[in-house]
Amino acid sequence: MEKLVFYLLVLVVTLPYTTVSGATPSNSMNFIKASCRTTLHPTLCVNCLSSYAGSIQGSDHQLAKAAITVSFKNTKSAFVFLSKMARVSGIKPREYQAVKDCISTMTNSVTSLSQSVQELEKMARTSGQDFEWHMSNVETWVGSALTNQNMCSRGFAGDSLNGRVKDSITKRIEYVCQVTSNALALVNRFAVRHRKGIHKP
Template structure:
């Protein structure tokens, strides 16, 4: 019995020692994740779809990441919106090809595909423009970049909403209802991204107004 207890004691002590070693690192990751989550929840309160906003942004929070600044939040929100637009475009493109194969023209689907294509291009341009803002200080060039981002994200939102509005009514086919759901998700995430970008840009506009005062 003593021979059996000794190895068990060694294993127990080894596990106890390991748990004490791992616990601080795990706690640090948990604390960083909690801070990032708190920042996300606070920022998402300013959006039109806060629950969707929290879900999208939280997907990007890893144990070793801290998303804190309004610019980082806007960047992640735009990226999430772009991914959803790409996913919706792939689905609508597949449907459009099926329609062509079956020779059943459906102008609404093809128009929606064009609108989602435009949204993808505009969101891609907005993300690139936001990255350029990191190299700018307060000034006319900065505000020009900010205006570009707002214009492109706003246009992407308009295009997505146009597709959604073209698929109204409870009597639409299951296929069109699926398209509408996917594009509506693009519109909502883009709306949230625009709100978060406005939150980011607000501080620069305030700083710019202050420098222009006599």
């Protein structure tokens, strides 16, 4: 487990902050706002992606990549937090088991999101059936990541678990679920626009 935590702490996914000729910050932000309106949490979506405006520049591909990167970083942070909670002294047995189960599902979520970012990198050099294959992988993995996050959240549902441990964890997981839900919506949007030929690479 210590090796996995170390790996997650040193694994950093970055996006190049490049500019595109003819693009302006206001145009990029307008694109982000318009895209985020297709998500379940548009305000959160804009807040999370505004710092990536310089690299997104109206690109559906870069938008999806930024959204998954945000999800990945927050999921990784939640995993590290859960790992620390599992070592807190005085934690109740039922809380400890719920935390351990959550760590397992969040580990899977981190892996799925990491794979999604890598797959999006490959998609920049593909088209046709190759693109569809990579896109299908991304959609599947981001969807799987969200499913695992929801499983973690459900582990703390009900009245049998109450108190600061539950509150601190559920708030973090709820945020992560919302961010990942937004990422999945933007990935699906990218796929639809690409198939219609209206996307910007």
